[in-house]
Amino acid sequence: MRLKITLALICVLSSKALALKWYQCKPGLSGTCTDTQTDCPDLCASMTAIMNAGGLEYTRKWKACAAAGQCVAGSLNLGVVNVTINSIHCSTAVCYSQNVPALPQQSANGMKCYACAENGCLETMSCKGDEDRCISTTAIADGVQTSMKGCVSRSLCTADAWSM
Numbered sequence: 001m002r003l004k005i006t007l008a009l010i011c012v013l014s015s016k017a018l019a020l021k022w023y024q025c026k027p028g029l030s031g032t033c034t035d036t037q038t039d040c041p042d043l044c045a046s047m048t049a050i051m052n053a054g055g056l057e058y059t060r061k062w063k064a065c066a067a068a069g070q071c072v073a074g075s076l077n078l079g080v081v082n083v084t085i086n087s088i089h090c091s092t093a094v095c096y097s098q099n100v101p102a103l104p105q106q107s108a109n110g111m112k113c114y115a116c117a118e119n120g121c122l123e124t125m126s127c128k129g130d131e132d133r134c135i136s137t138t139a140i141a142d143g144v145q146t147s148m149k150g151c152v153s154r155s156l157c158t159a160d161a162w163s164m
């Protein structure tokens with residue numbers, strides 16, 4: 001009986017000691033945040049996303065607990081909206097306290113996909129970098145449904161969803 005209690009205590013205490021210590025930072029609407037230390041059960045991730053839309057560029061950086069399938073690098077180009085995501089993950093204590101750099105600009109890779117414009121979705125666009133897939137999706141903004149087509153990296157298609 002004494003051995004069972006000792007083993008149970010070791011399991012409970014060691015599982016707490018083996019949890020990853022991580023500096024979590026999820027930005028609010030202002031885009032800024034403060035690092036807070038937290039325990040991650042699986043992996044830690046640091047991510048930088050850059051979105052270009054309508055001539056404006058938005059950069060978001062965050063750190064959070066993650067699963068392996070959420071750590072990706074790639075881009076999505078829908079013509080009017082272009083998003084690049086770069087992330088790193090680790091499984092060691094107090095890892096990656098710094099932000100991951102944004103992906104560099106990529107040049108055309110020779111692949112072409114359909115894109116949507118005012119006259120429909122029959123135009124073509126050049127894919128860049130590791131964008132090796134064509135994507136077709138529907139977006140809803142202010143109650144208006146819009147078809148969107150473009151290029152995307154395989155890693156973004158197969159990534160697990162993030163809950164922010």
